[in-house]
Amino acid sequence: MSRIKRKIGSWLGLDHYFWNNRPAGLYSVNFHRIGNSDDTSFDPCVFSCTTKELDEHITFFKNNFRIISIAELNNLLSLNQPIEERLMCVTFDDGYIDNFTNALPVLKKHKISASFFIATALIGSNTVPWWDKVAYLLKTYRPAHVKLSNWKKPVLNTYNEKIFIRDVLTQIKCCKTSAQNQIYQLEKQLGFEHSYPEAEFMNWDHLRYLLEEGMEIGAHSHNHDILTKLSEDELFYELSHSKALLESKLKTNITAFSYPVGNRSTYNEKVIIGLKNNGYELAFNFQPGINRLPLASPYDLHRFPIAPGISNEDLMKLFGYAKRF
Template sequence: MDLKRIQMKIESLMGLTGHRWKNTPNGLYSINLHRVGDLEKTSGDPNVFSCTEEQLSAHLAFMKTQFDIVSLNEVKEFIAQPSLLSKRRCMTITFDDGYADNYECAFPILKSHNVPAAFFIATGLIGNSVLPWWDKVAYILKHKQLKQVQLKSWKHPVCFKGDMKLFIRHVLKEIKATGMELEQQIQELEEISAFQGLYPTPEFMDWEQLKLMHQQGMTIGAHSHHHYILSALTDEDILFELQHSKHLLEKHLGINVNAFSYPVGNQSTYNDGVIEALKSSGYELAFNFRPGVNFHIDKKRYDLHRFPIEPNMTPDDFKQMVSYAKVY
């Protein structure tokens, strides 16, 4: 257990978490979600589910009492004039990928609470019949009931220990960590598992649903085209991922797209070269997927932090996560 976790545990036992929460600093807080619904019913990756519909409604009700919920347009105002943020504790609500349940489940709940959100879309998944790579991995592992997996580039196997959700998460972690081409690794997994079946139909929004959400106050941003790990790509491929996704969103929706979220979003998945490509492609801000409070927002606008919403997270869980977060 690292020192931070020890500190959190000790202070929690001493009842000090509430004091920390009351003294959280002003700044921009952002939460990130992916899928909304019942993770037990999916044929794909259960790890991309953030919460149920009931939990989302409860999260929004809680956030509204604790933060000023703002749109990405207001975030751009803070970037232009950082002093606007110095006396406010604001929050942006974001969703990644573009799953259909964002429209079918999350969108009506957001409207019922009268709060804006931003949806970052991997455009290669919109109107496409191809399942994304992480859902392919999950489907194979569930379908073939493998006891362990080891691809050629891995040093150690990943073993099934009774928890399929955790097994899928660990296999995906190894795939992301290799830096090798994702489709090549999926093909190798298909071969070693003798998978020859058909994948299920992907569950993503279509262009009309995205257009309707934008028309009713939601912001649409880009999440690349293929959802590849950008730092593993050539400079040419990085520019394609950034510019093609922006082009498609602007073409189909008739909007100006200037916000981005990094696929996967941990520190190893983007770098200075990716940020320079974002700037040259006309993006004005970008979000990672690392917890933290955004304060120096003008200087860090291509590296904005987000807190994850996890299944069964309670307000106390959220308070503890935020209370011990770094300020950037």
Template sequence: MLTKVLRRLERYIGVDAIRWANISDGIYSFNFHRIGDWKETRFDPCVFSCNPKQLDEFIVFFKQEFDIISIAEAVELVKKHPEKIHGKYLIITFDDGYKDNYTEAFPILKRHNVPACFFIATSLIGDKKLPWWDRIAYNYKKNKFKTLKLSSWNEAVTYNGDEREFVRSMLAAAKVSQVPIEEQLNELETLFPIDGEIPTQEFMAWEDLAEMIEHGMDVGAHSHNHEILANLTQEDIIFELTHSKMLIEKHLAYKVNSFSYPVGSQGTYNEQVTTALANCGYDIAFNFQPGINVNIEANKYDLRRFSIEPSTSISTLKNTLGYAKIY
């Protein structure tokens, strides 16, 4: 509460603008998922970052204020500046590999002539299977239940008037459950059967990714099955890291050296995972937590990213960056 009042006061007296004007040198990374209108989807609305017009505006802003770099340039920086970084660099990233990354985001990036890295969960590429988060959201939108408590969840999740928030809370409960997601889906679909066939989802094809690489885009691994790595055995972790890397390298004749953790919040990966990344030939890895990357050598498997949400505007973004922590 006090922080809120203080923030409002700071904005009023112009501290926000001063903070923004004095942001630290470092690597700033931004993360997008889907590009489109979250209000129109039959699936998970929480995975939409912004619409194409907003993406265009963000890129204009990024170009004005930062030096946008590729993954290769980021790896070079990590190698060259082990202590501290000089300059304000920016990396644009997309996670998961939805088709709209190719149809909506790629033309905008190409037009602005800026690179971005697409972190793909390789099991989704060329597959039409609806991923678990979209399947839970789809079930809710079909059946419109107002409360849900799966047997492995600590407590019931209840609708409070905001559909997007309700879906977000159900997905959060599914993520922290110790029970495999397939079992949770089976339980959900026994409680609330889906009438008719489960629809398909569209992800990028290998040809889409090949074309994007030709135009200077990067591709990184986001595991194979998009599971929470901290919950897996050592053997399964190694599989997730090596199989995704191998598939991208085989299909695209492209060397993969970057990774983004599925989900990526604290606790979804651990030292066992970062050690495995180093052993499997990855140079850098990104999480899904906000912050400015300054000590990049020390944190090369823990690079922070700011999330872009439908409510993010240039002005809220400046504010977030002005108050962001340094790592």
């Protein structure tokens, strides 16, 4: 519906009208990696923007929203009242090293607090996540196509490398077989017998430093598996172990969560009950939308994914025509 509204609105020249009249509420944005996507031997599709673009985005956000921390959001939510302001939470998922080297200096320069959602198995362990493994294999072996068991048809390497990587990753996410099993098949098909390059994630000292600099940390599960594919025991482990690790290593209370992958099929009532039972107070998804306060559920907070190359005009349309929840 918002897509049709956006098409008609743009056609009628109403982009600025909708932007200027966007409602009060919580607008959250989400970034993953910051930097140049050509510089990694892993997945280039995880990059949200360059460091320069992040600086421009934060300037735009500061001029048009009041940026708040999750602690402030929690206080506001506890009041359970409507608000008249346009608020924004800035979030980063996964825990890549460039969040520390590239994003933190920009956030400090603008004196804003952001939240970093961490998949704890990736911290200080040299674990390469499945999407980075897939990208590395495709970049290294450059197969003409990929077809794994339980896939209906092969994914062809017809356009460019980035699109090929993205299409294979999408297929892996959609397939009911676990990502780990699919990687194993892919490694076998391509004859991969070496080891992967060093993973590109932060360590525990980096996370401690983020906290010292006024940033906030949340959990993003332990292994970054899709939670709805897990057994009850596995789900409990993902929610409890990531929280316990972060709390013991960082000596802080962890109350916020972001769902791995984060579309509607990756969390459900069981997951939300698990979050409540483990003492999480709110959770972010990965679907665009304006959160009107008071919220229907603090465990279904919408976030706008920030895509590479997005301009201020694009951002105005993204927020101006967004769905309201």
